Amino acid sequence: MPKSARGDAPLLPKGFKRLTPLVADWVLADSRARLEKRLTTPPAEIRAFYDQMLSLAPKALAYLAQRQLGELDAAEERLLKLLLSLAEMGPAVEWYGTGEYPDGFDARRFRLIEQMPDNAPQGVSA
Amino acid sequence: MNAKQKITAPTFAARHPELGTGPVSTDVYCDPAFYDRELAAIFKRTWLCVGRVEQAPKPGDFFQKALPTFGYSVIVARARDKQLRAFYNVCQHRGNHVELRQRGHCVGFTCPFHGWTYGLDGKLVGVPDASGFFDLDKGKLGLRQLALDVWEGFIFVNMDEKPSQTLEEAMGEQGRDLVGYPFASGQAVFEYEGTINCNWKSMIDSFCETYHVPVLHRHSVKDTLAGPDNPYGRLIDCRLKGPHRTQSVWGNMAYTPNPVQGLAWQNAPGPAVTSGVVDASVTLPKGLNETRAKHWSLDVTVFFPNWIIVMGSGMYFTHQMWPLAANKVVWQMRGFLRPASNAAQRFGQENSMVELRDAVLEDCNTLERIQTAQDEGLITEMVYHDHEIALRHQYHVVKQWVEDFEKSGNKKGKGAR
Numbered sequence: 001m002p003k004s005a006r007g008d009a010p011l012l013p014k015g016f017k018r019l020t021p022l023v024a025d026w027v028l029a030d031s032r033a034r035l036e037k038r039l040t041t042p043p044a045e046i047r048a049f050y051d052q053m054l055s056l057a058p059k060a061l062a063y064l065a066q067r068q069l070g071e072l073d074a075a076e077e078r079l080l081k082l083l084l085s086l087a088e089m090g091p092a093v094e095w096y097g098t099g100e101y102p103d104g105f106d107a108r109r110f111r112l113i114e115q116m117p118d119n120a121p122q123g124v125s126a
Numbered sequence: 127m128n129a130k131q132k133i134t135a136p137t138f139a140a141r142h143p144e145l146g147t148g149p150v151s152t153d154v155y156c157d158p159a160f161y162d163r164e165l166a167a168i169f170k171r172t173w174l175c176v177g178r179v180e181q182a183p184k185p186g187d188f189f190q191k192a193l194p195t196f197g198y199s200v201i202v203a204r205a206r207d208k209q210l211r212a213f214y215n216v217c218q219h220r221g222n223h224v225e226l227r228q229r230g231h232c233v234g235f236t237c238p239f240h241g242w243t244y245g246l247d248g249k250l251v252g253v254p255d256a257s258g259f260f261d262l263d264k265g266k267l268g269l270r271q272l273a274l275d276v277w278e279g280f281i282f283v284n285m286d287e288k289p290s291q292t293l294e295e296a297m298g299e300q301g302r303d304l305v306g307y308p309f310a311s312g313q314a315v316f317e318y319e320g321t322i323n324c325n326w327k328s329m330i331d332s333f334c335e336t337y338h339v340p341v342l343h344r345h346s347v348k349d350t351l352a353g354p355d356n357p358y359g360r361l362i363d364c365r366l367k368g369p370h371r372t373q374s375v376w377g378n379m380a381y382t383p384n385p386v387q388g389l390a391w392q393n394a395p396g397p398a399v400t401s402g403v404v405d406a407s408v409t410l411p412k413g414l415n416e417t418r419a420k421h422w423s424l425d426v427t428v429f430f431p432n433w434i435i436v437m438g439s440g441m442y443f444t445h446q447m448w449p450l451a452a453n454k455v456v457w458q459m460r461g462f463l464r465p466a467s468n469a470a471q472r473f474g475q476e477n478s479m480v481e482l483r484d485a486v487l488e489d490c491n492t493l494e495r496i497q498t499a500q501d502e503g504l505i506t507e508m509v510y511h512d513h514e515i516a517l518r519h520q521y522h523v524v525k526q527w528v529e530d531f532e533k534s535g536n537k538k539g540k541g542a543r
Contacts, residue, residue, distance in 0.1 A: 090386030105490035122465035123313035
């Protein structure tokens with residue numbers, strides 16, 4: 001498990017301690033890394049992550065709905081990144097039952113050449 | 127079943143007797159000679175989308191766009207006079223690229239070979255050791271410019287030095303009917319690219335009928351874009367406007383989302399196109415869901431020749447096909463989502479992107495199999511369903527465009543490169 005940046009600072013915001021064991025494997029760099037994780041993780045492990053996350057996801061989303069991108073502290077950013085991994089694993093569980101694609105095109109042949117930053121302010125709605 | 131949303135699909139063949147109802151040859155999908163004719167008649171003389179105005183908002187901003195079909199790239203730059211211009215990224219000294227960055231802000235372009243410099247307006251402004259050249263006329267050695275015009279914030283270029291149509295004429299009625307869609311609100315952007323071993327038109331076809339939705343997309347969007355009240359994926363409507371075509375796609379309002387999917391929808395800045403859900407607060411332009419069907423989810427508009435916009439009420443995305451050969455295409459899909467108004471909405475955005483990518487991954491295996499069957503002569507004709515009329519339309523438009531160009535005295539089949 002990674003050490004937190006400041007000594008005993010918690011890895012996740014208060015109220016989300018139960019998700020701490022997921023941080024090491026499921027807080028990932030970006031959207032490309034999340035797809036790669038999906039393609040290389042056994043279905044049972046994806047399912048376990050999905051189930052653990054789903055139990056706290058409504059509360060985590062309510063928490064982050066009060067925060068702005070670009071203004072998150074390190075613990076909040078980890079919580080967001082866990083949710084972004086859930087966004088990638090959702091269809092793996094709910095649509096396919098596996099991280100790979102039954103009769104699907106090789107997902108690695110789609111290159112994500114421009115991706116949305118995980119935690120940066122976005123423009124104002126026009 | 128829900129009687130209120132049960133689809134009452136129109137028949138399209140009777141509206142367009144000129145397209146016929148018989149089988150359609152696969153020749154235009156696999157004949158290398160026809161591919162060469164397409165390049166000359168279509169791709170070298172039609173307006174091709176290269177980006178959006180938000181990619182170069184201020185004087186000094188530029189971006190580069192590779193055009194895989196031609197092998198070269200163009201630079202789109204906004205000069206001090208605030209005008210956008212497009213140039214071939216080719217130094218007029220020896221032909222090297224004058225700009226290597228994909229985007230940026232600058233006062234001009236300096237070729238990294240010998241240091242020739244050009245202004246943002248393309249004029250040649252600096253030549254190191256100029257006295258060593260013979261009769262150098264800087265006024266004639268500016269960057270080569272392409273025709274550029276803008277429709278609803280989308281930037282188009284044309285390889286033809288004197289385009290036969292203005293962009294406005296080319297977009298025609300279909301373009302006018304979409305004016306007012308909130309394209310500029312799509313500020314959270316992502317883009318996928320892939321090289322698929324299929325004809326460029328096959329890939330367009332794959333997004334132009336929903337007959338395949340209940341079967342090919344049985345794991346994913348079968349129950350949102352089809353379902354018990356529309357079991358065969360019938361279209362709400364298909365409208366052919368000149369060389370362009372639009373499908374209005376049905377949405378299942380009675381669908382109950384899966385757990386993560388439901389959380390994503392609740393926390394998205396706008397409804398995902400895969401959701402079948404509509405944001406009723408958005409005022410749609412005339413050409414979007416033109417029949418004003420209640421159980422509508424999205425429209426797929428193909429602008430001839432190679433650009434598709436898929437528009438829902440809360441997000442849109444584009445597909446662009448850049449042919450490399452009769453049986454090879456570079457495909458680019460660019461998604462435009464509303465900006466997140468809080469950190470939780472970043473979760474909804476990610477899921478919108480992932481669901482879209484997953485659904486398109488399902489489309490692509492079929493394309494390479496179909497291409498092999500066509501290349502090997504294992505299928506030589508297609509029989510089309512009434513709701514596959516957009517495919518029939520593309521066949522006729524492409525054939526007609528090539529034949530008209532050649533009848534007007536132009537050379538046949540000269541490749542683009």
